[in-house]
Amino acid sequence: MIDRSDVLDAKNRISGYVRRTPLLSAGTAAAPLWLKCEFLQHTGVFKARGAFNRLLAARERGELDPRVGVVAASGGNAGLANAYAAAALGVPATVFVPETAPQVKVERLRGYGAAVRQVGAEYAEAYAAAMEYVAQTGALFCHAYDQPEIAAGAGTLAEEILEDEPDIDTIVVAVGGGGLYAGIAAAAEGRAHVVAVEPVSIPTLHAALAAGHPVDVPVSGIAADSLGARRVGEIAFSMASRVPPTSVLVEDADIIAARAKLWSDYRIPAEYGAAAALAALTSGAYVPRAGERVAVVVCGGNTDPGTLG
Template structure:
């Protein structure tokens, strides 16, 4: 079985459980050329992560002890949502930096939520301990074949919708989404990994020749804040020749504002990170090169409507 076989199987498995998210072409953002966007932030729970969560749960037997996951927030919300829809217990560990919007999503899905002092790695440590103690099934946020195959269905779906690009720009945290994208495309299109300067696990790994630990901070850290890139993503980046570049927090914030101003798409900083590479000039397309951006991450903090009463 190839990665593409696994992704096709995942797509068939999760059909009816996830949304088919729209694709739009926009001329704006000060770029002077049309840009195709896939609006994956319109997925259940606001990110692509529902794809990997459903694929994992539908392809494996879930023990009586239920599920456990560590998350910066978005993965936990997706696991909690999928577990609730499929009738499983779930315990989710998140770091304090997860943010109120993501914590609220997890609670609303009925999961047992534990907020852990520190960063994602601290939440993962406690999740692993809970797994060992109870026999609960661990769903890794990014470095597991079923997760990566599930996330790869996003790129497969995009090609089915008429993806018109030579180059795709994708934001990177732990590497599940871009790993799935690289796995599906298998070098057929140019993939550019975009990370914040202060949360750059893939970039650091490619420079070191192996996954290494990095310090994590910045406006997108609660979604792109993995301290070490997943081995699956690292291997795929090396084998497919993906490029890696960095953007600063100011560029991410400007891209986030531009998405709202020009398209009325409200995304969290992580969701705007790939666009920031184009707007800031960190990535400059060649003449005639067609580029596309994967937009993902709708869980803005604070939730702009949280205090409203309807």
């Protein structure tokens, strides 16, 4: 479990290492709307915040061995963020990815200086190999979403939103494993409501709330590359149990349409997972009340520009 004090500690810790991303006014007087442009963050995604918080906090405690550095299991955004943060702090990073990981992602990880180890056909095998590496070397493990420092770091973007526009009523965010949601919920508790948005095909938080505990769900659909966790993290579920969000589901077609709107109207190159948040509004899955002041988190832009139209 985390709370706002953890987010504020993270904000102070990572200051100077991450970008304060802009909050773009995109609505009208009758329907106030802002877009948090986190796709402008280092590595193109919010995860740099949690990565820096995890590494810097570990270094403060003497847990970050500069000889072996950090290890992550992710061929996607989390791997990129941890590789970038490790390079910035001058420590090695080892990232385990499945053998099926796209070569372009592997090369980008190497471009940040990470040692890439390709193991197995699925993420679970890469994860198991990463944990074995941690046991053998003492490297610092950085989870993609379910560690307090990772979630608290992610929540710093909500602090920025509410500093820029203190009267915002609602923050809308896409949910995969739930680290970003958990951090935002902790930062916004008592100040703004959170709408948690998931694809119909990967309802990790929605299913957990229905079951009363985290459960495995099938993973498929257009946003599976960034929202494709099989179950929501314990930290996110704990936050949702303490401060219930509005949980909504959106169809792939709605995500595609919202992504197209972000590009055509604002020239924002959102990845599908990030566009899911706006899809809650454009599809009608979430309908703000009259005058409700809403901020939508556009959490990442690691997408193929050739598909933007």
